[in-house]
Amino acid sequence: MMLVIGYLLKSITQTVHDEFEEVDNLENVVNIPCGVSPKKRHEIAYLANEVKQVCEKNGCDVVVDFGSGLGYLDQIIFETTNLKVLGLECNTSHYVGAKKRQGKYHPNSVENVKYIKHTINENSNVSIEQYLRGKFLNFNGFCVAGLHACADLTVVALDLFLKMTEAKAIIIMPCCYHKMEKVDDRFKNFPLSNCFKDSFESSKGFEFMGVPFLRLGAQPPCCDEDLEDLVFNLISRAVLQLYASKHNCKLKRNTRKAVKTKTMNRNFETYIQDACNGFRLILNEPVCLENREDSSDIKFSNFELDELRSIWQEIESSLVLKKAAIFILLQNYLQPVIENLILYDRLVYLREKGLKNCKLKKVVNERISPRCMALLAYKNINRIL
Template sequence: MALPSGFEGPKEYFEKFFNFIQKYEYLFNFPNTDLLVNEVLDKIEMNLQELDIFQEVFDIRKLNCEYLTDFFEDLDKFDVKYEDFKDNDNLEFLIEVPLSVKKKHEIAYLANEIENVCGNIQCDTIVDFGSGLGYLDEQIFKTTNFNVLGLECNETNYVGAKKRQRKYYIDSMQRVKYIKHTIKPESTNIQEFLNDKFPNCKGFCIAGLHACADLTVDAIDMFLKMEHARALIIMPCCYHRIMEGNGGFKNFPLSRTLNEAYEEYSGFKYLTVPFLRLATQPPHMETEKIEDYVFNLLSRAVLQVYANEHNCKLKRNKRKAVRLKTLDNNFEAYAADAVNGFKLFLNKSGQESQVVSNNFERNIIIEDLISIWRQIPQLTFKKSAVFVLLQNSMQPAFENFVLYDRLVYLQEKGIEKCMFKKIVNEKISPRCLALIAQK
């Protein structure tokens, strides 16, 4: 289920959730990099002077504090109980490729779920949305009797899947086919692909692992409109990458019920990129590493303070601007890394012009950053830890809100057999939920 037990239906749930996020907007509705700039921590009203929040075992729910009591009383109303994941010792990942334990686990269990769902309905073909290098498709071939059509938009992945098949899996070539195709809501030519590759196809299932951004919604819409689509089994992720447009998002809210609540409660103020980014965060955090989380959070926030003081924007020079894993929570090392990992750009008349490097010599930048860091009081570190733990506590409720909207949308379209199910081990793969629907 995805509706918390205390609510009669989606309308009440959506409305009460808006009340919740309005009350605690200050905990999420901004980029976390602006934590210090926005003085967010001042709103966490707790006495932490005598508390060792960085102890090895720390349970924030056990603190006797009015602020936390009120917060968790409000949050727990949105708690959702999914059926526990069940390990299957008989499942094996059968593809000889050097993948991570996480990836092998996801592929094996998704293929198994596909077999369980589609084995009892009029479905003989699986259409894999975002088939990548074809690992899921080959696993399905080795463990089921279904035909597989892999659709992949990336040329390199598509070519790689074809080459791998010809080299290692030649026995699958009659039952596993690949097509380079960019999936869009109007991709009705999927039926033409099926007619060409598997002319005897009676019914198909749309499947997908790591259906990023809008791909899950595109899959839902195609499942609804295509006559021979019998089932949908897809694992959504990366909600923060949903396409933006017209002051909101293209595919969120999705259901009529949430759209009505969105209008009534000025949802555009709260259902923002930071909201979706929090919904996407891994829901489980090891408390013994809270110091690392706080260091990373405040270090980046210090850079933002510095940029703000100089009326500048920060831009990364590379994907990993700072090598966090090698710094051992040393801010001097962080600052030295940041000098090379970021560039400053002036905020000037709506245009960004790069600051001339001579105006900000490297040693001056490092000294200024270290000065800001050293002025941070110990209480700020403790409140930052509380902030991290509260966000982590909110994540499952935020993710459920996003996913339940999609479930309600399907129900509004007449699909009664639909649910979210935990099909992989959440300790191995945080994005453990699959949307499963049948006609």
């Protein structure tokens, strides 16, 4: 088993991909709203630029954006190219927000950038082709694009791309591999290629390539952060989890960023004060709460700060902190290996389907956006990537 894993790690670390190509002042050339974070500005600007190049090479005059969100990418594509855009979004608030933003800030794009509320699934090829013909009378071919295609969406997009005859190219940046659907305790779309499925079964990969494995693949490495800060954040969060387990509770975030660790200078007292507002404790019960029509009887518990301090004091002076540092460094080394494995599995899947013109490419700067890798594929058999 160890020889198999060792060979696999060596092979995956040598996976070939195209490197990121920086363009001078690109983020400032395109008209991205000021409220968008620097990371997202960078991603939008560079993915839009990549889409432009892909469409020029493959004769596409329409882009179909899978998971268009508030429409930032779509508007930048339209403003920097002559391309029409069809944005598909399943979230109602995002869809409505994109329409409002378009009417307020981009009224000149109404005829060329269309938004449709649609949940993409394995049968969406028929709907997409109908949408395209309904919204755009004439088009030569289209490119499928996706920024942060979560969980199974990337795989669904690849299968739809293969089905749709007028889809000439695809460029998609995946994320959240650990959220992929499971059937009978196995991931539906991992492994994906027949090549990897054979090795996966013979090596009993299902015994260790589960949710934690894929979660690590989706987790950006923390190479640029102070190791002491990383250890503090990890152990502090572990204290909360340990407390919740001891009191038969589930720990739930109240906000996406439950604790603002960058401003507390490794002070545990500040951490737990912040955590009391950022997290809530929900008492575990034998009945599945999610299936209840009335959730008013859900029982909550409160943090006891003295007990949290006591747990921290037991850990603070032990070898746990050193072990945590080793654990974090190991994660940093394994993360790109695991992600390369997941992405290369998808690349091999496309090649097994007869699509030879496909590759992996870093389309953004990984120091700005760790989710930098995209999968590109063309159907034009005369063009070599």
